[in-house]
Amino acid sequence: MRFEEKDRDGDLTLDFEEFHANFPRLVREAVGVEGIRRWFDEADTDGDKTLTKNEFFAWCMKHGQGGLHDKFAKFDRLQTGSLDYNEFERLCASVGFGGEARKIFPSLDEERRGVIKLEGIEELVKRHSENRRLSARAKEMLCMVLLAGAEAALSAEGASDLRSKTKDWAIRARDAAGVRVELHALLSGSGAAIVDVMALFNSDREQLIDEMEFQTTLKTLFKCHAKPWELDAVFESIDLDRSGSIGFDELFEFVRGRRHAHDRRSLVVRRLSLQPPPGAAWALGDIEWDVETFRSLLRQNFKVHDVKVADVIKAWDRSGDGQLSESEYLHHMELFFMSSSAAASMALRQLWQQEVRSVALSAFHVVAAIDRNGREEGANDEEEERHARRAPAE
Incomplete structure (x- = not known):
């Protein structure tokens, strides 16, 4: 859990x-309320009964002495004594910060060689914290790594608790669709932490589930006797990025039925901006706006950033109902359209209000009309994605 998620009143x-x-x-459960209260009092250095980030x-670093090195080392697959970016991204993903890895990595790559050295990692973090080279998000991620390390000593017990429940589990379906439904029901119904x-599923503690681990677990713990190719299809339906492994974000979405706040895929969508590429000879104000031009620009932008329409729907769906309402769409589309440049924002805002908003709204209604289920105010994500794929390239 992240600082902001537990800061329920939003006072930081x-x-x-x-x-x-x-x-x-x-x-x-192991420490108890009084034990955690002692930790709180120790961390509250100014005695104001609250903790800042x-x-x-500082408290996490003090109590996690050696924890960072050990946790980082688990993701050093080749035992080189360092993490490259891909290994570091997997570490971040294991605590729900996969989407932040690219921003955090440079602050820990002290020698600018594209790797994070494990030797002296605690000293480096402390030094960079003192000279303010660590962002608030980096500190938050490192805290979660240390808290995960604190749980590691008890994880065998936790896994045992959940594993004991599987004694009564059995997946009876033989086809992929049925296996997926029963697997989801068992995992979500267990109430277990992700x-x-x-x-x-994980035998190597890498916080990634590969195909072999997935099939083995379904056959043994879940007593599933479906054919291997049916289990392959279930695996592929959860492995949405087609990476060959199921990560924390994907498992969270499968079990919970929604994406968590810092899912890497949603973060990519939020950072998109409908702007001309650097050095382009044209500006948004030069375009003669109509629905097809607008949709063509969206498709091109999504393709360049390797973003699926379904990812956009899920990132912009604030209500969590699986659809994109007109108000949700317009709110996010305006942010998507606006430049990050303060100098250009006034002109773009005027362009949005006077020309583009009405075109964007018309584009929304074109896609919403594709919905076969009679929902007039929302666009089903699968239908919209299919429609986007059918639309001819400009």
């Missing part, structure tokens, strides 16, 4: 109850 500090909620269930980070679900 944690009171004791919010601090207590940060800890994994197994840690809370910096106080929380890290514990990951541990059921």
Whole structure:
């Protein structure tokens, strides 16, 4: 869990109850309320009964001595004594920060060689924290790594708790669709934390589930007797990025039925901006706006950034109902259209209000009309994605 998610009143500090909620269930049960209260009092260096991000980070670093090195080392697949970017991204993804890896990596790559050295990682983090080279998000990610490390000592017990429930589980379906439905029902109904679900499948503690681990677990723990190719189809339906492994973000979405706030795919969508490429001889104000031109620009932008329409729907769907309402669409489309340049924002805002907004709204209604289920105010994500794929390239 992240600082902001537990900071329920949004005041950028944690009171004791919010601090207590940060800890994994197994840690809370092992230490108890009074033990965590002692930690809180120790972390509250100014005695104001609340913790700032910096106080929380300092406490995590003090109590996680050696934890960063050990946690980082688990993702050093070739045992080189360092993490390259891909390995570091997997580490970030294991604690729900995969989408932040690219921003955090440079602050830990001290020698600018494209790797993070494991030797002396705690000293480097402390030094960069003191000279303010670590962002608030980097500190938050490192805190989650340390808290995950605190849970590691108890993870065998947690995995055992969930594993004991599987004794009564059996997936009876033989086809991929049925296996997926039953698997989801069992995992979501267990109420287990995603890290514990990951541990059921994961034999190498890498926080990624490969095809072999997936099939083996379904056959043994879930007593599933479906054919291997049917299990392959279930695996592929969860492995949405076609990477050959199921990561934290994908497992969270499958079990919970939604994406968490910092899902890497949604973060990519939020950072998109409908702007001409650098050095282009044209500007948005030069375009004669109509629906097909607007949709063509969207398709091109999504293709360049390797973003699927379904990812856009899920990132912009604030209500979580699986559809994109007109108000949700217009809110995010305006942000998507606006430039990050303050100098150009006034002209773009005027262009949006006077020309582009009405065209964008017409484009929305064109796609919404594709919906076969009679929902007039929302566009089904699968239908919209199919429609986008059918649309001719400009």
